[in-house]
Amino acid sequence: MPPRLPERYQFEVRLGRDGDVEEWLATDTALDRPVLIRILGPETSKERQAEFFEAVRGASSATHTHLASIFAADRLPDGAYSVSEWAGGITLEHRKEAGDTMPVQEFLPNAAGLAEALAALHERGILHGSIDDKSIFFSLAHPAKLAGFGRHAEGASASKDVRDLAATLTTAVTGSASYDVAPSQMVDGLSSGVDRILSRARAGDLDAAGLAELLRAAPSSTLPGAMPERTISWRWVIPAVVMLGTAIVLFLVGRSLNTGSQDPLMFPVTPGSSIAATATTTTTTEQVGTPSSSVSVTDVRIFDPEGDGAEHDLEIPNLTDGTTSTSWTTERYNNPLPLIKRGVGFALEVDGTPTGVELLGSTDGMSYRLLWARTFGETIDDWEPVASGSIRAGRGSIQLPGKAGGFWLVWITDLPADPEGGYVGGISEVRFLP
Numbered sequence: 001m002p003p004r005l006p007e008r009y010q011f012e013v014r015l016g017r018d019g020d021v022e023e024w025l026a027t028d029t030a031l032d033r034p035v036l037i038r039i040l041g042p043e044t045s046k047e048r049q050a051e052f053f054e055a056v057r058g059a060s061s062a063t064h065t066h067l068a069s070i071f072a073a074d075r076l077p078d079g080a081y082s083v084s085e086w087a088g089g090i091t092l093e094h095r096k097e098a099g100d101t102m103p104v105q106e107f108l109p110n111a112a113g114l115a116e117a118l119a120a121l122h123e124r125g126i127l128h129g130s131i132d133d134k135s136i137f138f139s140l141a142h143p144a145k146l147a148g149f150g151r152h153a154e155g156a157s158a159s160k161d162v163r164d165l166a167a168t169l170t171t172a173v174t175g176s177a178s179y180d181v182a183p184s185q186m187v188d189g190l191s192s193g194v195d196r197i198l199s200r201a202r203a204g205d206l207d208a209a210g211l212a213e214l215l216r217a218a219p220s221s222t223l224p225g226a227m228p229e230r231t232i233s234w235r236w237v238i239p240a241v242v243m244l245g246t247a248i249v250l251f252l253v254g255r256s257l258n259t260g261s262q263d264p265l266m267f268p269v270t271p272g273s274s275i276a277a278t279a280t281t282t283t284t285t286e287q288v289g290t291p292s293s294s295v296s297v298t299d300v301r302i303f304d305p306e307g308d309g310a311e312h313d314l315e316i317p318n319l320t321d322g323t324t325s326t327s328w329t330t331e332r333y334n335n336p337l338p339l340i341k342r343g344v345g346f347a348l349e350v351d352g353t354p355t356g357v358e359l360l361g362s363t364d365g366m367s368y369r370l371l372w373a374r375t376f377g378e379t380i381d382d383w384e385p386v387a388s389g390s391i392r393a394g395r396g397s398i399q400l401p402g403k404a405g406g407f408w409l410v411w412i413t414d415l416p417a418d419p420e421g422g423y424v425g426g427i428s429e430v431r432f433l434p
Contacts, residue, residue, distance in 0.1 A: 003041070015089070020044055021038045021052070021150060022040075023039075024036070025037075033335055035083050036068075036084050036086050037083055038150060039079060052152075053074075053075055056073040062124050064113075065416070066110070066117035066145060067117040068087050069085040091137055092138055104188070107172065111172075112215035114146055115208055115211040116208075118131075118211075119208035119211075122161070127156045129160075130164075131148075131164040133168050133171060135148030158208070161208065162208050163203075166198050167202055174187060197218060294352050295351070298350070300317070302346055303346055306342055311346075315329065316328055319428075319429060320348070324360050328427055329426035330412065331424070337423060342380060345368075348408050349407050350405060350406065350432055353405075354434065355399065355434065357432050358429075359398075359427055359430060360429040360430075363391065363426050365416030366414065367391070368410060368413060369409075371383035371411055372386050372406055375407070376407050383411075408432075
């Protein structure tokens with residue numbers, strides 16, 4: 001039986017053990033959401049319990065799209081526990097055991113994101129200490145998440161964290177723990193530059209921030225028109241289904257769970273000047289001007305085919321009013337967006353052939369897809385995927401393929417938790433480049 005925790009947490013399914021840590025899928029009844037509870041029991045020493053609690057408390061101070069969020073932690077009379085984000089229950093280990101590797105289009109943005117997440121920990125003096133394919137959760141509904149905080153770790157250091165992450169990423173994309181053959185020779189579409197990046201990281205020549213920067217800039221030889229629509233691979237879903245069968249019954253019956261695929265970031269996103277932004281306000285005002293007359297936005301409309309069709313419609317003109325002092329925000333959702341619908345967003349009709357698009361004053365932590373259609377599509381399946389990724393606060397520019405006219409859809413697939421409660425995000429300004 002699980003130990004007694006605050007009444008708001010309702011235990012559902014025992015998932016097993018991660019070393020000496022027992023894991024449970026539970027419901028946070030106060031917020032009506034699934035959570036992962038990790039517990040150290042009375043069989044562990046007081047020193048180990050203190051180590052677990054301090055590690056979890058430290059990790060909770062860092063926030064990043066690719067870090068599994070920690071909601072609560074405490075000591076017990078005979079142990080310790082943590083409550084963290086439920087990231088779907090599927091780890092890189094499950095995919096590896098099923099003989100499945102991460103396609104290049106999934107690998108590059110997620111690998112860079114995980115390195116950025118590790119850098120966010122290290123910036124705060126926090127070490128993970130035990131990164132492997134069991135500590136990274138990855139499903140189609142979410143970006144890859146670094147988790148497994150509170151494991152017993154010996155010889156932990158920032159350099160070891162980076163070496164372990166690089167080794168795990170190498171296995172994730174190749175399916176092999178051997179370094180005798182370069183990853184680019186085993187994986188179609190993987191640049192030889194990635195070989196050098198991972199090799200340097202495994203050798204300890206890079207810190208987490210340096211690894212993230214190089215991976216973010218790494219090219220992919222995959223052509224824009226060659227990317228197939230991603231489908232769920234049952235080879236790696238089946239192991240998770242077996243492990244979580246009871247959990248699925250408890251959590252999915254009666255819920256409408258649409259997990260839209262998150263297509264790869266095929267075009268690089270380059271950070272620009274920083275703009276402090278939150279989900280509802282922008283603290284720095286920037287006059288961004290208007291686009292060149294060769295490219296102009298002629299219409300902007302909300303796209304919410306899986307909701308009520310409306311999403312703060314009165315704010316939609318703010319996206320193209322030429323200033324970041326105003327913004328458009330999503331509604332405030334009580335549960336993570338992927339548990340409610342595949343996404344929500346807005347479509348912009350463009351006259352001309354843009355070479356890029358800038359998203360200014362965006363909320364940190366949103367995941368998005370960028371899609372295009374010759375005519376306005378009624379459902380998300382009517383649109384052609386172009387790019388995707390996780391938005392970082394400030395300005396980013398996305399290269400675009402040469403498409404004249406038509407509609408561009410910014411489709412938000414995941415929202416960050418807001419300090420005031422719920423999940424919400426926003427964008428101040430969208431600007432297309434000629």
